[in-house]
Amino acid sequence: MNAVWINRYASLGPEFFTELPATGLPSPHWVAQSPACAELLGFPADWTEQGDALNIFSGNTTLPGMRPLATVYSGHQFGVWAGQLGDGRALMLGEIETPNGPMELQLKGAGLTPYSRMGDGRAVLRSSIREFLCSEAMAALGIPTTRALCITGSALPVRRETIETAAVVTRVAPSFIRFGHFEHFAHTGQHAALKRLADFFIEHHAPECREAENPYVALLDKVTRQTASLMADWHAVGFMHGVMNTDNMSLLGLTIDYGPFGFMDAFDPGHICNHSDDRGRYAYGRQGNVGFWNLHALAQAMLPLLSGDDGMSHDEAGERLLATLETYKTAFPTELMRRMRAKLGLLTERADDQALVDDWLKLMAAARADFTITFRRLADFATAPDAVRDHFLDRTAFDAWAQRYTERLAAEGSDAAERAARMKRTNPAVVLRNHLAENAIRAASEGDFSETTRLLKVLQSPYDEPAVAADAALPPEWAQGLEVSCSS
Structure with a gap:
């Protein structure tokens, strides 16, 4: 937290942004923090206890060198030119030098900006938990992503479809420049x-x-x-x-x-x-x-x-x-x-691999097989073929594909044990399914943030079998009714 704060983006000139203070959260509290993101930034383990970290990342105060600003941009939305847009509820605090190069930190949900249009400039606890968890989950999967350092919350009411409470996510990236x-x-x-x-x-x-x-x-x-x-x-x-x-x-x-x-x-x-x-x-x-x-x-x-x-x-x-x-x-x-x-455990390339993959995906689509679980179980195809086969009602079609797969593996001399281990490093056991996020959100809405913290830890080791089997299981029936929209 003793970093030197600068804002190189501000050097571009006033056409590129509006400089303004955040509208902080009243009586903020911590919701969650990402130790992995803090380590990326070079923050000490006790960074939340240093200085006035809670108020800084709730938008209530700044450190020397921070220069909060909202950037202007435009864009096409759903294929239609939307004209001027911009950071309607995000403020860039600045950037710091880290062990991984310069990183910008941005508060999402820190109040109105000139680019808020009809919005209120706020983020709600529900969507903030989803963004926080998914940012860190994607990073653990090895997928390029912005990161999330922390969430702070407040009892401040915010209207979406219903009245919810406000939150701020601190996002991290080398740059937030967009198309x-x-x-x-x-x-x-x-x-x-x-x-x-x-x-x-x-x-x-x-x-x-x-x-x-x-x-x-x-x-x-x-x-x-x-x-x-x-x-x-x-x-x-x-x-x-x-x-x-x-x-x-x-x-x-x-x-x-x-x-x-x-x-x-x-x-x-x-x-x-x-x-x-x-x-x-x-x-x-x-x-x-x-x-x-x-x-x-x-x-x-x-x-x-x-x-x-x-x-x-x-x-x-x-x-x-x-x-x-x-x-x-x-x-x-x-x-x-x-x-x-890689997901099929193949080490070599053959001309008919595309057809093998395409037919596998068609089988999965016809059976509505669970994407994550089916690929994960395919890792044990040699030792537990029925664990995969049971996902398909059309057993004849599966058996025909499985015979081609078996021949393909034999053609490259694939070792079953080595392949299974490799495939389990490629096909995750756990991803952030909607119902897992919803469980964390429901607990947090009651003031219990422990599920958010627990789930974050699970998602940071996505290729390991979780201690709680339900984290890697088929979604429960009630999850079929979950919907997410642009207000999420």
Whole structure:
């Protein structure tokens, strides 16, 4: 907590943000903290007891060097241009140097900003617990993500569908710059500011792009590859973002803005985790294509960077950027297939692997087999085949696929014990299912935060069998009625 606080983003100029103090929580209390995130930041084990940490991370006071500000951005929401958006309930406190490089800290739920539009600038305890737990769960799964240091809460009432209580999540990332930041300055004709933003990002977060023939093309290529990898990560663990708007896409390829998200229970490629997504734009099986669509929006925003001083025409710049995006069409399926081979325990590549994977997923979809459990049990296929087979009503279809799988494993001389251990390091036993989060939320609403702390610890070791079997079991019947929406 003795870190030196700076805010390099503020050096970009007043067009990029509004500087204002947080509206803190009255009579705040601790809800939860992440020891893993604190370690990432280099904080001591007793950081919550140092200074006035509770009030700092509730928005009631600041440390020297902190410079709270809300950034402005724009974006496409559900495929429609939404115009100016911005940090409507988030404030960047600044950044600190850590053992893992510079990290920005941001308060989510710290009150109204000029970009709140019709919102109240607050976050509620329910959604704050979901974001906190999922941020740390994704990190433990090895998926790029913003992190969450802590949650503080208050009895302050906040209206959503019902009256709830307020909370603040402290989020952590090397940068919170989004596709929407680029879109804002391109669509408003602020091309000099757009160039400053791109140069700033390259300098601090993509320095290797400086040496390229065209640094901006190199930057788009980097973001394209990172986004393809992230989409493959999501698919491989059955994760659905729920609101893949361009303003919720990180230029660093991080999972960002955990609102209506979900992990797959019964496998359905068309599953929609966001109750507000009436047309299913962000359904599980569409996420890869949406990632590509969002990259197109980013590329369009980057056009002024190429069609300027170097004499490149607008059409030439567009062709150059579109050519760069073509990388995604091979990178995403390649990255996804690499992960699916690992999930099936395959070490080598064969031409018919794609068909083997596709048919496996079709079997799972037809049976509505549980995504996490079925893949996990497949690890023990050689010693307990019925544990997997029992997930499928069409035993004949399963047996036919299992014979192909057996032959495929034999073709590469797969060792059953070694493969099982490797697959259990790839296929998690525990993910943050909606009902697990709901149990923690219900307890917290009664003032008991122990379940949030317990669940966090379980989620930080997702590949280990949990001590409480229910954490890795099929969801209970009551969980079928759970819904998450944009208010989540």
